Amino acid sequence: MAKYHVAVVPLPAQGHVIPAMELAHRLVEQGVKVTFVNTEAIHQKVVTSTWLEKNGHNNLLQMVSIPDGLEPWEDRNDWTKLVAKTMFQSMPSKFEELIETINKEDNNKCTCIIADPFMGWAIRIAKKMGIKRAALWTASNATLAAIMSHHKFIDEGIIDKDGVPLNDQIIQLSENMPPVRSLNLPWGVGDSATIKAAFSLTVGAVEGVKLAEQLICNSTTELEPGPFSFYPQLLPIGPLLASNRLAVQAGHFWQEDSTCLAWLDQQQPSSVIYIAFGSLTMFNQTQFEELAFGLELSNKPFLWVVRAGMTNETTTTFPNGYMERVGSRGRIVTWAPQQMVLAHPSIACFLSHCGWNSTLEGVTNGLPFLCWPYFSDQFIDESYICDIWKNGFWGLTKMKMVSLQKKK
Template sequence: MAKPHVLIIPYPAQGHVIPIIELGQRLVNHGVKVTIVNTEVTHKQVISNALKKDGFGDLLQSVSIPDGLEQWEDRSDLCKLTNSILQTMPRKLEELIYTINKEDINKVTCIIADDCMGWAIKVAKKLRIKRAAIWPASVTTLASMLSSQKLIDDGIINNNGIPLNQEMIQLSETMPSIKPTNLWWTRFEDLPTSEAFFEVVKEAAEAARLTEWHLCRTSMDLEPGALSLYPQLLPIGPLLASNRLANQTGHFWQEDSTCLAWLDQQPPCSVIYVAFGSFTLFNQTQFEELAIGLELSNRPFLWVVRPGMTKETTAAYPDGYLERVGSRGRIVSWAPQQKVLAHPSVACFVSHCGWNSTLEGVTNGLPFLCWPYFADQFNNENYICDIWNTGLGFRKDETGIITRGEIKGKVEQLLGENTFRAKAMDIKEKVTSSIGEGGSAHKNLCNFIEWIQEIQCPRIDT
């Protein structure tokens, strides 16, 4: 008997791929066949770092379609990559669906598209396939996307998404005010990239009107204002891998699990965990200030220094640094982050405030030191510091550097006041309750899975 068959299409970024594969694994657990459709480069990264336990097999598959760039071209050029995706991938997805339906007894019954791949929803509508969207980041960020036309009509941004003034805006009375320059698509280093991502925003807003379900990785306790503004959005909770002992799938780099044994040797609630995701870049001066700031904290620290993290070819530590910090500092190229954050030795999280990292810290009751880099991370910092009151931000000096003294001082302030930990634990309990059996987010996900299971196979003309 044929099974329901879902194609899930994430945007090719680490913070999108991991949670979207997690959604696929939840569907597989209920007998649904799932095909993850990645770009060719992302597919190779995910498969090369996947282990047998990660679940790829008969019901969970990963396939690829071209992103339109040559193999040698730089995928970190987000403007070029995003424009190429919009021009190339819709046709390639359509071809893939025809191939699957010709060769597989399990015809494609539904497409779930990342909102940053909203064009896939239009492909699904054209082929008369059921469709749903998932937004991997905060609903507050999505709300700004869905409100983009109103922001244009109100004269806040131009038709290319660029702010026209600096007056604070408020999408609804129950949401915090934000600067127009903190709209996520404006937080890139160059204008062409911002304009390219605004095309993604417009595609997402159009696609949202064509979806039958719109899933979001949040809960009512975290973002009540944004969810009230767009009640059609369905919060399904953080959607983390805690149900599989935090064994995540979808990493672009190989995890170094030896750091867990090092954490076992540290006192409870003592370690500063430092990780900045897959995109953050530092210049050499900032890298050295961070290194020395961690040294001056006089606390054990676990620091993720991924390949390509500095704008220079390789990160250069201050003279004698590794010898001075010795076993008190552990440096790895990539960490099993959910397992690290759940470890009792970890005291706080120095983070770029990507939504994945934010949710992982929240669900483990950890206070934050916020160091946002681009896109939605500044809005997430606002929630952590000003709405949830579970962390502190850093201040840059007149040259744009966060100094060693600032780092040392904020570590001492965060860990010296019990209020941050108490607030973090309170939010953890609320979010954990919503994703537990009988919780609101758990019910939403169950209802969605039931809908997937009931879909009849569409007829697609060849």
């Protein structure tokens, strides 16, 4: 019988579920019982993965689900509706019922709840029920520092009270933290209405951080010394990579195509461009075709992850005759075992959206980056790569920098 029983509650997005799942497996390996709580839609994707079928941990890892508040036919890509409204109305009561059911068993009581700060209601419920509570921050700590500084940005006239930028400038919290454009702060995800919704979610995450008794993060002091000087209470437990424990990564929403590894085996060392933009990046057809032509004209072998729904068209369409012209020099898959791919000796560089998981995976393998961020924290990660660590390239023009460093 396990001495400890932890409930893990990630935000229902690929980039949050994967590190939370990795943490769950680390806990299980230490003899801790884990109840992993997903929304019903995400639960169905995760539990059907071949990894979970082959590598379960007996009764120590329990995968459960609760409703997200949407009807089965509703669009779960509508984040404004899913996260900012419906999920917060439906999930808290269902989660509390789940914990109450668990705690009816004397030898199975939940002793700790670890939740994504964006699911701050779970941390609030833990406090209400007298259960130990921790927040798991899955993005870079520089991103955390940015959202924790939102009041400062308002006071400095950089954003308004709803998070909308008032001008376009480069800001930097300290000299060893990445600079970022005010237009690209983590909640800057579209038009003003979308920014307001994302900013409201951000403010909620700040409250989640403050409610937690312990704040753990998917990072290291070596990678990000700056944020740790701002927030010494941060406990680094990263990078949360399956490769660190010589295991296959779990938590993917799509089936991995492992046949690309055999293709990589046939390529020369340090010769292949790997292109992957995560689970949410969207291109218009023109951008997609320009990228396709660029890879073709590079005359280099490439492995390109093109998932379903990657463009804003009904179906993703390659340029006329593209497959024939590229031939065996290009390998295109719908999803890849990325940690294995990035560790492969044939990979030369990583063309990435700069999500934090991908950033950690690329940096851990010593790969140079070509950066093409899409939204949210990815611009801060891009700045880490290009401005602080200097192991990648980007195309944004530098602008006048406004320093927000603490006055001495």
